[in-house]
Amino acid sequence: MSKVITPKEQDYSQWYNDIVLKAGLADYSAVRGCMVIKPYGFAIWERMQSILDGMFKATGHSNAYFPLFIPKSFFSKEAAHVEGFAKECAVVTHYRLKKKGDELVVDEDARLDEELIVRPTSETIIWNTYKGWIQSYRDLPLLINQWANVVRWEMRTRLFLRTSEFLWQEGHTAHSTREEAVAETLKILDIYSNFAQEWMSMPVIKGTKTENERFAGAVETYCIEALMQDGKALQAGTSHFLGQNFAKAFDVTFLTKEGTTEHVWATSWGVSTRLMGALIMQHSDNEGLVLPPLLAPIQVVIVPIYREFEQLAKINEAIQPIKKDLESAGIRVKYDNDDKHSPGWKFAEYELKGIPIRLGMGPRDIENGTIEVARRDTRQKQNIKISQIIEYVTGLLNDIQSALYKKALTFQTGNTNRVDNYTEFKEVLDKKGGFVLAHWDGTIQTEEKIKEETKATIRCIPLNNLKEEGKCIYSGKPSAQRVIFAKAY
RNA sequence: CGGGGUGUAGCGCAGAUGGUAGCGCGCCACGUUCGGGACGUGGAGGCCGUGGGUUCGAGUCCCGCCACCCCGACCA
Numbered sequence A: 001m002s003k004v005i006t007p008k009e010q011d012y013s014q015w016y017n018d019i020v021l022k023a024g025l026a027d028y029s030a031v032r033g034c035m036v037i038k039p040y041g042f043a044i045w046e047r048m049q050s051i052l053d054g055m056f057k058a059t060g061h062s063n064a065y066f067p068l069f070i071p072k073s074f075f076s077k078e079a080a081h082v083e084g085f086a087k088e089c090a091v092v093t094h095y096r097l098k099k100k101g102d103e104l105v106v107d108e109d110a111r112l113d114e115e116l117i118v119r120p121t122s123e124t125i126i127w128n129t130y131k132g133w134i135q136s137y138r139d140l141p142l143l144i145n146q147w148a149n150v151v152r153w154e155m156r157t158r159l160f161l162r163t164s165e166f167l168w169q170e171g172h173t174a175h176s177t178r179e180e181a182v183a184e185t186l187k188i189l190d191i192y193s194n195f196a197q198e199w200m201s202m203p204v205i206k207g208t209k210t211e212n213e214r215f216a217g218a219v220e221t222y223c224i225e226a227l228m229q230d231g232k233a234l235q236a237g238t239s240h241f242l243g244q245n246f247a248k249a250f251d252v253t254f255l256t257k258e259g260t261t262e263h264v265w266a267t268s269w270g271v272s273t274r275l276m277g278a279l280i281m282q283h284s285d286n287e288g289l290v291l292p293p294l295l296a297p298i299q300v301v302i303v304p305i306y307r308e309f310e311q312l313a314k315i316n317e318a319i320q321p322i323k324k325d326l327e328s329a330g331i332r333v334k335y336d337n338d339d340k341h342s343p344g345w346k347f348a349e350y351e352l353k354g355i356p357i358r359l360g361m362g363p364r365d366i367e368n369g370t371i372e373v374a375r376r377d378t379r380q381k382q383n384i385k386i387s388q389i390i391e392y393v394t395g396l397l398n399d400i401q402s403a404l405y406k407k408a409l410t411f412q413t414g415n416t417n418r419v420d421n422y423t424e425f426k427e428v429l430d431k432k433g434g435f436v437l438a439h440w441d442g443t444i445q446t447e448e449k450i451k452e453e454t455k456a457t458i459r460c461i462p463l464n465n466l467k468e469e470g471k472c473i474y475s476g477k478p479s480a481q482r483v484i485f486a487k488a489y
Numbered sequence B: 001c002g003g004g005g006u007g008u009a010g011c012g013c014a015g016a017u018g019g020u021a022g023c024g025c026g027c028c029a030c031g032u033u034c035g036g037g038a039c040g041u042g043g044a045g046g047c048c049g050u051g052g053g054u055u056c057g058a059g060u061c062c063c064g065c066c067a068c069c070c071c072g073a074c075c076a
Helices: A012-022 A039-058 A079-088 A123-133 A178-199 A245-249 A274-283 A309-328 A343-352 A363-368 A386-414 A422-431 A444-454
Strands: A026-028 A035-037 A069-071 A090-094 A097-100 A103-106 A111-118 A142-151 A165-175 A205-208 A220-227 A233-243 A253-255 A261-263 A265-272 A300-304 A333-335 A357-361 A370-375 A381-385 A416-418 A435-439 A457-462 A467-471 A478-486
Touching: A012 A026, A012 A274, A035 A039, A039 A142, A039 A165, A039 A178, A039 A274, A079 A245, A123 A142, A123 A165, A123 A245, A165 A178, A178 A205, A178 A220, A178 A233, A178 A265, A220 A386, A220 A457, A220 A478, A233 A245, A233 A274, A245 A265, A265 A274, A274 A386, A300 A309, A300 A343, A309 A333, A309 A357, A309 A363, A309 A386, A343 A357, A357 A363, A357 A386, A363 A370, A370 A386, A381 A386, A386 A416, A422 A435, A422 A444, A435 A467, A444 A457
Parallel strands: A300 A333, A300 A357, A416 A435
Antiparallel strands: A026 A035, A069 A111, A090 A111, A097 A103, A142 A165, A165 A265, A205 A220, A205 A457, A220 A233, A233 A265, A253 A261, A357 A370, A370 A381, A435 A478, A457 A478, A467 A478
16 A cells, blocks of 8 residues: 555545656656656647647648747737736746856856747737738638647646646637637637537536636637536636737738728637646546546556466457457457456556546456456446447446536536625635626626635636626625636636 | 745654654555445655764764745835
């Protein structure tokens, strides 16, 4: 019993760190605030990438790649944008080192005329580039995505959830009309929401951000918000309608059919390796990671149980056709007949790693023509006839996928509370956490006061929100609808 | 950047009143095991985060620095 995980009831943060580290998803690095994503963690990220990438391509987007470095002057062009990112930029000032005695030092003679910013996001470099690519309405829409790393100098970091460097995709599109750009923003929001719910089994609320929480430079920020097991909210993806802000800042215009010159309309949108954190926190338990089958790099692991090598040989023989059939059914299978670890060790290890289904086969099974099926999410075990195993496993993978979603949804619903006064508001936040639906007067001042006093922020104003007359829980002023408050990551 | 904590073997830790480093897990070898992290025997592995100081002598006492973790402020 070496790799024990701190129970989440005892210390939620430590539980999370234990899972990340002990399931082999990531590791701390020698660089402050930066993490190493280990092969198993990266395999999950690669699954996310390939699925999302397919969704972007299916909606007409193409991938491209823009520079890591952005001239400082580009940043200052969009006022709100500078304001938002200035505090967390890594800046390159020199391009050479030299030897000074035994020491390697920065060569002061190699100072850059203009400093380069390590991209915290790419709007500026991209819009500077788009200026040259867009002349007429025939060049629009321009639908581009890039998979990249970005750097935001964070004061406090947490594995996957917030690191100074992280991986993400950022889409940047240009359109001829406002309507089309807004539609694009919403289309992507749907992609994110579908991905979260169908692939990650993670229920999310779609909404818009308040002015306070809006992306620096956006006209409107749409988001998907998820609820983690500790009752804190996590922003899992954002899609921004940028209006003409960047087009104006970088003077990107196009000639319309009618021959007039207009600024283009823009969107940008992204999800990051933070989704890994969301995935981990959404489903995992005190035994380790729990992965939804659709994202699991290995969906089924098969463990042989044997004493003598003759038994192993028999099991190997019995497993081969099963493994092949599972693979033909499109299932990702690993057969672990490595003799270096005991079955018990493997059981624990694969549970820690969140493999959705484990099949166990031993002498008893050989005799009975059965195989033991253990599901990770409920930890239930059953003996199934070998003749039925493919069908059973296929169905079970689907069941697990939807069971995880249902469980998460039940949790989310159960931790969403409507409150009508400030006392109750504070009490719910304090005792239960979760999403709190409350009336708000729509002002930044009230939002900030509430944040100061309770740490809770407005996560979003849900789309298609029910209109409901009420009074702001803080100021008592009239309000037309409830918004979602929560403490957040 | 504030508050708290921790740095001793790969990991988790113990090392009262200063006397030259130990335990568990892991690792290596051999044997017995194998249906929930097996057991025995034998081994390998540490300038005790770092720089100074006190002392005959420092993991231990004093001062500085650094790193990391947790909780805040800031943010995806």
